[in-house]
Amino acid sequence: MKPESHSPLPPTLPAPDFGVTDRRQVLKALAGVTSALVAGVGLGEAASAQETKTVVALVQPDVATLAGYMTSAVATCLVSTKIYDGLLEYDFGLKPVPSLAESWEISRDGLTVTFKLRKGVTFHDGKSFTSADVQFSIMEVLKKNHPRGSINFKEVTAVDAPDDLTAVFKLAKPAPYMLMALSGYEAPMVPKHLFVGTDIRSNQQANAPVGTGPFKFREWRRGQFVRLDKNEKYWQPGLPKVDRVVFRYIPDAGTRTAALESGEVQVGGFGAVYYSDVRYLKKLPNIAVTEKGYEMISPIVEAHFNTKRAPFDQVKVRQAISYALDRQFIIDNIWFGFGKVATGPMSSNFAVSGLYTSDVHNYNVPDRIEIAKKLLDEAGFPSNKDGVRFQMTIDPTPYGEEWRRFGEYVIEALRAIGIQAKMRYEDVPTWLKRTYTDYDFDLMLSWVSNLADPVIGMHREYHSNSIKPGAVFVNATRWSTPETDALMDHAANEPDPAKRGELYHQFQKLVVEAAPTVWIMELAFSTVTTKGIKDAVVSPLGLYGNFAKLGIG
Amino acid sequence: MIRFITRRLAQALPTVLLIFALSFFLLKLAPGDMAAVMAGESGGGSAEYVQNLREQYGLERPMILQLFSYLKNVATLNLGYSYRQNMPVFDLIMSRLGPTALLMLTSFAVSILAGVALGIAAARNVNRPVDRVISVISTLGYATPLFWVGLMLILLFSITFRQLPTSGMENVAAFNEGFARVKDIAWHLVLPVVSLSLFYTAVYTRLMRASLLEQSKMNYVVTAEAKGLAPRKVMYGHVLRNALLPILTMAGVQIGSMLGGSIIIESVFGWPGMGLLAYEALFARDLNLLMGILIVSSVMVILINIAVDVLYAVVDPRIQLN
Numbered sequence: 001m002k003p004e005s006h007s008p009l010p011p012t013l014p015a016p017d018f019g020v021t022d023r024r025q026v027l028k029a030l031a032g033v034t035s036a037l038v039a040g041v042g043l044g045e046a047a048s049a050q051e052t053k054t055v056v057a058l059v060q061p062d063v064a065t066l067a068g069y070m071t072s073a074v075a076t077c078l079v080s081t082k083i084y085d086g087l088l089e090y091d092f093g094l095k096p097v098p099s100l101a102e103s104w105e106i107s108r109d110g111l112t113v114t115f116k117l118r119k120g121v122t123f124h125d126g127k128s129f130t131s132a133d134v135q136f137s138i139m140e141v142l143k144k145n146h147p148r149g150s151i152n153f154k155e156v157t158a159v160d161a162p163d164d165l166t167a168v169f170k171l172a173k174p175a176p177y178m179l180m181a182l183s184g185y186e187a188p189m190v191p192k193h194l195f196v197g198t199d200i201r202s203n204q205q206a207n208a209p210v211g212t213g214p215f216k217f218r219e220w221r222r223g224q225f226v227r228l229d230k231n232e233k234y235w236q237p238g239l240p241k242v243d244r245v246v247f248r249y250i251p252d253a254g255t256r257t258a259a260l261e262s263g264e265v266q267v268g269g270f271g272a273v274y275y276s277d278v279r280y281l282k283k284l285p286n287i288a289v290t291e292k293g294y295e296m297i298s299p300i301v302e303a304h305f306n307t308k309r310a311p312f313d314q315v316k317v318r319q320a321i322s323y324a325l326d327r328q329f330i331i332d333n334i335w336f337g338f339g340k341v342a343t344g345p346m347s348s349n350f351a352v353s354g355l356y357t358s359d360v361h362n363y364n365v366p367d368r369i370e371i372a373k374k375l376l377d378e379a380g381f382p383s384n385k386d387g388v389r390f391q392m393t394i395d396p397t398p399y400g401e402e403w404r405r406f407g408e409y410v411i412e413a414l415r416a417i418g419i420q421a422k423m424r425y426e427d428v429p430t431w432l433k434r435t436y437t438d439y440d441f442d443l444m445l446s447w448v449s450n451l452a453d454p455v456i457g458m459h460r461e462y463h464s465n466s467i468k469p470g471a472v473f474v475n476a477t478r479w480s481t482p483e484t485d486a487l488m489d490h491a492a493n494e495p496d497p498a499k500r501g502e503l504y505h506q507f508q509k510l511v512v513e514a515a516p517t518v519w520i521m522e523l524a525f526s527t528v529t530t531k532g533i534k535d536a537v538v539s540p541l542g543l544y545g546n547f548a549k550l551g552i553g
Numbered sequence: 554m555i556r557f558i559t560r561r562l563a564q565a566l567p568t569v570l571l572i573f574a575l576s577f578f579l580l581k582l583a584p585g586d587m588a589a590v591m592a593g594e595s596g597g598g599s600a601e602y603v604q605n606l607r608e609q610y611g612l613e614r615p616m617i618l619q620l621f622s623y624l625k626n627v628a629t630l631n632l633g634y635s636y637r638q639n640m641p642v643f644d645l646i647m648s649r650l651g652p653t654a655l656l657m658l659t660s661f662a663v664s665i666l667a668g669v670a671l672g673i674a675a676a677r678n679v680n681r682p683v684d685r686v687i688s689v690i691s692t693l694g695y696a697t698p699l700f701w702v703g704l705m706l707i708l709l710f711s712i713t714f715r716q717l718p719t720s721g722m723e724n725v726a727a728f729n730e731g732f733a734r735v736k737d738i739a740w741h742l743v744l745p746v747v748s749l750s751l752f753y754t755a756v757y758t759r760l761m762r763a764s765l766l767e768q769s770k771m772n773y774v775v776t777a778e779a780k781g782l783a784p785r786k787v788m789y790g791h792v793l794r795n796a797l798l799p800i801l802t803m804a805g806v807q808i809g810s811m812l813g814g815s816i817i818i819e820s821v822f823g824w825p826g827m828g829l830l831a832y833e834a835l836f837a838r839d840l841n842l843l844m845g846i847l848i849v850s851s852v853m854v855i856l857i858n859i860a861v862d863v864l865y866a867v868v869d870p871r872i873q874l875n
Contacts, residue, residue: 054726062833064594064637073594145605147598201609206639222638222648223825225725246725250823252700258707259719264726429585429838432593449596460597470604472589473597 052243053552055533057543058256058268059247063226066217067206068188069137070145074270077185079226079247081544083124084188084211087115087134087167088179090296090452090540094353096179100129100189100212101167110174110495117165121235123191124216131161136192138169145200151456152181155493173493176500177453183296184213185544186452214240214548224249239548257281260528266552267536269293269527269543275336275402278526286531291338291524293542298347298450298457299525301330301339303410303518306441307479311390316379318515321443322363323372324417325410331521334405339521344512345458346504347450347522349540354501355454360512372417381418389418396423397446398431406445436472447523448473454504455492462511463488479516554866557874558859565855572851573627573844577620580840586612587637587838610636623844632845637837642845645830650849652722653826656818657811659742660749665804667750668757669797675758676765677788687758694755703748703821710744717744720823745822749815753807760803764796771795798869805861809854 059075068080087101096104101115121129138159142149155175160168171178181187191210195203209217212235215228226247230240248265250256257277259265261284273281281287303325305312312318331339340348343358350356365371381389394410396403407423414421421443426434435444451457460466460473464480484507491503512519527543529536534551536543588606592598607613611622626633632642675687711719718741723729729737768774769792777787816828827846834842865872 056726062829064837065639067639071591071595072598073591073596145602147592147595147602150599150601201605202639204639221825222640222645223829224722224823227725227728244726248721248725248823250720251820251829252704252720252823254700254704255707255720255821255823258704258712262711262715262719264711264719264721427585428593428836429583429587429590431585432589433585436589451596468600470589471598471600472592472603474600 053241054244054246055242055267055547055550055552056246056248056265058259058265058272059226059249060256060268060270060272062223062249062251063220063247065206066209066220066226067203068185068209069141069190070147070201070206072147072185075249077544078270079228080188080209080211081184081213081541082215082228082245082547083209083213083217084184084190085213085546086182086184086187086189087117088182089545090180090183092292092295092540094180094295094350094540096182099184101182104179106179106495110176110493111171113169113171113179115167115169117167118235119165121212122233123212124210124231125191125194127191127193128164129189129191129212130164131159131167132164133189133192134167135159135161136196137189138187141190141195141200142187146187148181148186148451148456151460152178152186174495175455175493176495176497177455177492180296180452181456183452183541183544184211184546185541186456214546215245218244234548236548241549241551242547245547245550253277260287260530263530266530266533267527267543268529269536270525271400273526273528275338275526278338278528279336281528288529288531288533289526290529290537291526293527293537293540293545294525295349295540296452297525297542297544298349299447299523300342300345300347300450301335301406301445301447301520301523302342303443303445303520304435304477305443305479305516305518306439307477307516308439309442311379311381312442314379315514316375317381318518319363320372320375320379320417321414321419322515322518323365323368323375324413324419325518325520326368326413327364327520330406330409334402334409335521335523338524338526340524342519342522344508344519345462345517346454346508349522350450350454354497355504357505357508359505360509363515363518369416376417376419383418387418388420391420391422392442394421394423395431395435395441395444396425397444398426398428403445410443410445432472435476436474437470439469439476439478444476446473455488459488459492461517477516479514481510481514484510554863554874558863561859561862565852565859568855569848569851573624573848574620576847577623577840577844578616580843581616581619583838585838587840588612590837591637623841627848632848633841635834635839635842637839638842642842645842646827646845646849649825649827649830650812652824653812653828655738656742656745656749656824656826657808657815660746660753661804661808661811663746664750664753665757665800667754669761669800671754671758672761672765673788673793675762676769679762679766684762687762691755691758694751695759697751699748699752699815699817700821702751703744703818706744706748707821717741720821722823722825745818745824748821749818756803756807757800760799761796764799765792768792768796794868798865801861801864801868805857805864809857812850812853 059078061075063075063079065071065076066080068077068084085100087099088096089099091097100118100121102118104113104115106113117131123129138153143153155171155173156169157172158170194205194210214231214234216231218229219227228245230243250259253274256272260268260281278289282289305318307313327341331337341364344360346356348356376389383389394407396407404425411421411423434440448461449457461475462484464485466475467478468474487503487507491500494500527537532553535549538549539545587610588603591606592603635642635645638645671687675684678684707719710717722741723737774787774792777791816832819826819829831846866874
């Protein structure tokens with residue numbers, strides 16, 4: 001995903017960047033001076049109004065819609081997750097915990113999942129939340145309109161509502177991943193009475209959503225902020241702790257950092273703060289930084305080969321390039337240390353659920369350059385008299401400056417093994433069309449998130465049924481094998497966690513060996529908060545949580 | 554005068570149509586479309602999802618049909634709908650026009666007053682220290698990148714001295730109302746206006762100085778001095794009035810482009826203006842919105858040009874409309 005993650009700036013628009021580098025240097029140079037002064041001044045009179053407890057959080061990029069039920073764009077979901085709850089939430093062990101559903105039961109054959117709903121929950125307009133809303137949300141709204149709905153609820157054939165507080169999911173095959181996709185982020189519960197009989201895609205709920213969450217939508221001034229006020233009738237007694245949450249859009253990264261430093265804004269995450277600025281802010285006494293809260297996002301920085309184009313159709317060439325890139329160097333020098341070496345297609349965040357293995361082919365070895373050269377010789381690409389084996393083009397994703405620097409590094413690293421590369425840097429729509437529609441690239445640099453479960457975030461990159469021109473962030477390498485397809489299909493419907501782990505271990509070994517992609521690093525996002533802010537991150541969904549427990553002062 | 558204005562308006566119509574058709578095709582030449590961008594923002598999405606979006610937005614229809622249906626809408630003053638933002642394009646533009654106008658007109662007034670004053674001071678002290686100092690300042694103002702000035706001002710006044718807000722148009726934690734809100738907005742306006750005015754002031758200072766110096770060598774000045782008028786009278790009664798014409802020309806050009814917004818200032822100060830709206834629309838391939846902005850901007854430029862032409866006649870009675 002892109003956006004879910006995204007680094008410096010997500011989504012769609014590259015935030016206007018006028019000479020980023022200089023700007024950052026300037027800021028840094030002055031940082032010393034200011035922090036000295038600031039230390040004496042008494043920090044952070046947070047801009048909060050006196051009696052009303054208000055928290056101002058950054059949203060980046062600008063919010064285009066509040067319809068969290070039909071987009072998973074970062075900006076939208078940062079806001080919509082406070083308005084809409086899901087049936088479940090998750091703990092740091094990636095286990096479901098109750099939310100709108102008080103309990104749930106899976107039948108022995110895995111084909112029926114019965115949810116008992118919480119009593120007395122109402123939507124912000126006062127109407128009760130019942131199993132009819134669950135049925136409608138899943139079958140009519142999410143399955144048909146959410147970008148991942150057709151994956152998350154693929155096996156759901158019906159949702160029955162025997163009584164107001166019981167929702168029974170009928171599945172065609174067991175779908176263990178579905179239980180990971182029921183958060184307010186992945187599957188918001190929407191009010192049937194406001195959608196039924198309307199065109200869901202053009203419903204005005206997208207501009208003024210009504211949910212059951214701890215905060216009610218109050219006002220949205222486009223290009224400036226979205227204001228949410230406390231839901232006085234929230235089902236959890238004593239929550240939410242603050243009266244108001246305002247999401248502010250500040251286009252410039254330097255200004256976002258300044259706004260956090262001055263205390264005007266108190267929460268920022270998901271790449272809203274530049275990595276270099278996170279390092280600077282971390283040292284200030286009035287700022288706290290955490291890397292927790294992205295365990296169900298798990299973005300991985302990757303370089304994808306066009307495996308249908310020579311010479312990248314040869315596994316030896318792909319392996320050689322996999323050897324050529326120094327992952328730790330990239331982490332330290334391009335991402336300012338915010339990351340961890342990736343071993344393969346699955347994030348190590350899935351170690352807690354037993355799905356991840358590091359026992360795969362290791363390209364990160366001391367004599368990797370020698371091995372790479374040898375592989376290229378074997379593949380039939382000797383150096384010519386200028387020391388060049390062949391030429392190629394690098395297409396970094398245009399989501400921020402570090403991708404350009406990553407591209408520059410790749411060019412240098414390839415030079416060391418005799419490959420002459422050049423870089424092409426286009427705007428987002430052009431790049432999306434080139435890579436995911438026209439497949440007109442050699443090697444493209446990007447990042448894709450594993451999300452809540454491998455079925456949701458990982459299969460799309462490797463399964464043959466995800467080779468679909470025009471769909472984005474799916475299988476652009478067009479690599480697949482019947483064997484790996486079968487492993488994924490099997491794992492998707494395997495209810496036993498241990499057996500499921502086994503299948504994924506095998507899958508990881510095969511894919512890493514075939515190297516359709518170079519897995520560089522597990523990208524770490526940071527959440528920056530000012531002093532006095534408590535519990536902004538309480539679950540693996542981090543800022544995509546509902547902020548019910550968020551406190552200030 | 555009425556005839557002049559009517560004629561100019563009639564001439565403007567084909568111009569607008571031409572601008573419209575050209576931009577439509579130019580924008581359509583850009584690779585990629587909104588459906589892919591929106592799926593990209595969602596971190597991917599199934600093929601069905603993207604296909605649904607394309608159909609809903611009418612991106613599958615032949616381009617010429619898209620152009621015609623668009624033209625038809627515009628003819629009925631309907632600028633269309635931004636599917637990405639779930640809002641009529643006209644409403645979106647109007648919501649940004651206010652903040653843009655506030656920022657731009659304030660900067661415009663500040664810079665033109667400051668520029669004219671500094672220009673006069675420089676011209677009256679030509680080649681003396683005052684002139685030199687003003688020249689250096691205006692060169693600096695002209696040459697310093699806007700984003701840098703903006704960030705430095707934020708660093709100084711918002712972080713070091715903690716006197717002014719870093720960004721935004723008003724305090725979104727307090728939600729002031731009435732007079733408190735006006736004061737709050739004025740407070741937020743200070744830094745962006747200062748940054749933006751620095752540049753335009755430099756432009757007007759240099760223009761004013763050059764124009765004054767040029768006029769002061771004219772024969773009518775010699776005549777005025779010969780008949781014994783005090784230097785102040787010559788300056789303010791004769792030279793200045795003539796020297797203002799180039800300023801007026803420049804102001805006309807500038808005010809038109811200013812209403813399009815300043816991406817840099819809006820970005821650095823988080824000001825919700827038209828520049829950012831257009832910028833974001835471009836990168837999201839939200840062509841309905843982009844076309845709407847282009848149409849509104851081009852109409853404004855044309856109207857302002859007509860207004861400036863009329864003003865010429867007012868400032869300089871020798872100029873006849875027609």
